[in-house]
Amino acid sequence: xxxxxxxxxxxxxxxxxxxxxxxxxxxxxxxxxxxxxxxxxxxxxxxxxxxxxxxxxxxxxxxxxxxxxxxxxxxxxxxxxxxxxxxxxxxxxxxxxxxxxxxxxxxxxxxxxxxxxxxxxxxxxxxxxxxxxxxxxxxxxxxxxxxxxxxxxxxxxxxxxxxxxxxxxxxxxxxxxxxxxxxxxxxxxxxxxxxxxxxxxxxxxxxxxxxxxxxxxxxxxxxxxxxxxxxxxxxxxxxxxxxxxxxxxxxxxxxxxxxxxxxxxxxxxxxxxxxxxxxxxxx
Amino acid sequence: xxxxxxxxxxxxxxxxxxxxxxxxxxxxxxxxxxxxxxxxxxxxxxxxxxxxxxxxx
Ligand SMILES: Nc1ncnc2c1ncn2[C@@H]1O[C@H](COP(=O)(O)OP(=O)(O)OP(=O)(O)O)[C@@H](O)[C@H]1O
Ligand SMILES: [Zn+2]
Numbered sequence: 001x002x003x004x005x006x007x008x009x010x011x012x013x014x015x016x017x018x019x020x021x022x023x024x025x026x027x028x029x030x031x032x033x034x035x036x037x038x039x040x041x042x043x044x045x046x047x048x049x050x051x052x053x054x055x056x057x058x059x060x061x062x063x064x065x066x067x068x069x070x071x072x073x074x075x076x077x078x079x080x081x082x083x084x085x086x087x088x089x090x091x092x093x094x095x096x097x098x099x100x101x102x103x104x105x106x107x108x109x110x111x112x113x114x115x116x117x118x119x120x121x122x123x124x125x126x127x128x129x130x131x132x133x134x135x136x137x138x139x140x141x142x143x144x145x146x147x148x149x150x151x152x153x154x155x156x157x158x159x160x161x162x163x164x165x166x167x168x169x170x171x172x173x174x175x176x177x178x179x180x181x182x183x184x185x186x187x188x189x190x191x192x193x194x195x196x197x198x199x200x201x202x203x204x205x206x207x208x209x210x211x212x213x214x215x216x217x218x219x220x221x222x223x224x225x226x227x228x229x230x231x232x233x234x235x236x237x238x239x240x241x242x243x244x245x246x247x248x249x250x251x252x253x254x255x256x257x258x259x260x261x262x263x264x265x266x267x268x269x270x271x272x273x274x275x276x277x278x279x280x281x282x283x
Numbered sequence: 284x285x286x287x288x289x290x291x292x293x294x295x296x297x298x299x300x301x302x303x304x305x306x307x308x309x310x311x312x313x314x315x316x317x318x319x320x321x322x323x324x325x326x327x328x329x330x331x332x333x334x335x336x337x338x339x340x
Binding site (some may be wrong): 008009010011012013016019031033056057058059086132133134135137160252254 | 302303304305306317331332334335336337338339
């Protein structure tokens with residue numbers, strides 16, 4: 001009998017779907033509130049065969065995951081995958097190394113270097129992102145040098161240290177105002193949605209609308225290669241369509257999916273539970 | 284199970300099957316609430332934490 005430990009903080013609709021999917025499969029899930037746990041040698045360990053990391057906070061989730069891995073309990077996603085995917089620059093580097101098509105990008109630490117960087121990736125407009133941000137927060141589309149100087153000065157004065165490492169991408173004009181989010185488990189793209197929005201930031205968390213996207217072989221292939229590049233697991237990939245084909249924007253490792261099960265008619269939560277069982281069994 | 288919204292004092296119904304740490308929404312003021320404790324038919328909720336810097340997918 002396999003027990004999945006669900007490492008959580010607040011329980012969102014996504015976690016509820018995972019609990020339901022486990023119940024349907026008669027799989028025991030132990031809820032482990034990472035805020036109510038201590039992590040030290042003598043901690044009487046929960047008897048679990050695999051840990052599924054679903055904390056809202058990336059920092060706390062990451063520490064909890066390191067802890068369980070140190071006790072030889074496999075964690076989904078592994079800290080190796082999480083360490084790459086929680087940082088957009090590291091993700092871009094991994095994709096570049098594996099020759100997976102991605103948005104032209106770079107990093108620099110001051111305005112002068114940013115200007116050369118922007119020239120080398122094709123000029124304005126560009127998008128500046130905090131390397132560890134999420135939900136479309138604090139993304140800035142920069143159309144010219146004036147805007148660049150203003151944004152960088154604000155970040156220098158008001159930002160935390162991680163906001164002073166400037167991750168830059170070329171701005172990509174979206175086909176039909178939409179981009180794709182593909183749900184990829186163990187390299188296999190189980191389903192995908194289009195995210196439509198009048199705003200250039202299409203996150204559903206920001207009011208974008210989701211509809212089903214049929215997975216063609218080209219999409220399946222790029223997602224498989226991207227998954228291999230960051231070491232697998234359960235991933236949500238943001239993909240953009242260009243005239244030269246698909247390119248990867250970024251990869252999320254603790255994805256939200258509750259708004260995607262309906263349009264895709266796919267039990268993403270079911271796939272997640274099945275994957276955890278598979279990891280526990282191969283351990 | 285019923286309780287009061289800590290933000291607007293409105294009546295909040297907590298559906299059966301709800302579990303501790305779950306996020307629910309106040310029907311009156313739309314505040315996001317966390318279910319703190321469920322003991323028998325007694326339930327307590329608090330206002331959900333604001334978005335933190337490292338929260339994400
Ligand atoms: N280089 C770009 N060119 C055009 N649009 C972009 C670019 N980068 C991001 N966007 C838009 O902004 C949205 C959010 O960007 P991104 O996914 O990088 O940020 P995030 O904060 O990590 O959000 P999430 O993790 O929730 O997807 C994307 O879905 C896309 O619509
Ligand atoms: Zn209220």
